[in-house]
Amino acid sequence: MMSWDVFVMKEKYDFEAPEEEQPPVPPLGQRDEIIEKLTRRLPNLDYRDKAWGFLEGEGYSIEFNTGDEELVHSIMLHVRGGGEVIERIRLVCETLEAYALDTSDSGYIDFEQPEAAEQSWKGFQRYRDQVINQDN
Incomplete structure (x- = not known):
């Protein structure tokens, strides 16, 4: 199923600068610490895996x-459905002192x-619905 994808990272990446001039992006932190912080702020968050x-x-x-590594450099959020999600993403970024990149x-x-961001989220939903309706 299609998702609206948001990339969470510690520092902003300058897409205009050549890759060799980019400073290394610092990690978000240790996976267990990240999971503990996020589940404290978002009690419904299920991190059994x-x-x-x-x-x-x-x-x-x-x-x-979050990936399989103990040291997490970024988290990709795959958002599906509808409703109000921007506030949840803000909470994630605030908790991890990170930035959110709208990949669309x-x-x-x-x-x-x-x-x-709200417009991008709504635009994704319109696109998704159009694609789904074409398949029916």
């Missing part, structure tokens, strides 16, 4: 692809002005 967390909310679900437009989510 340390590589994949799962959060179900009103009308939406978010999978947290390669822009960082500005939680002070979340309208662009």
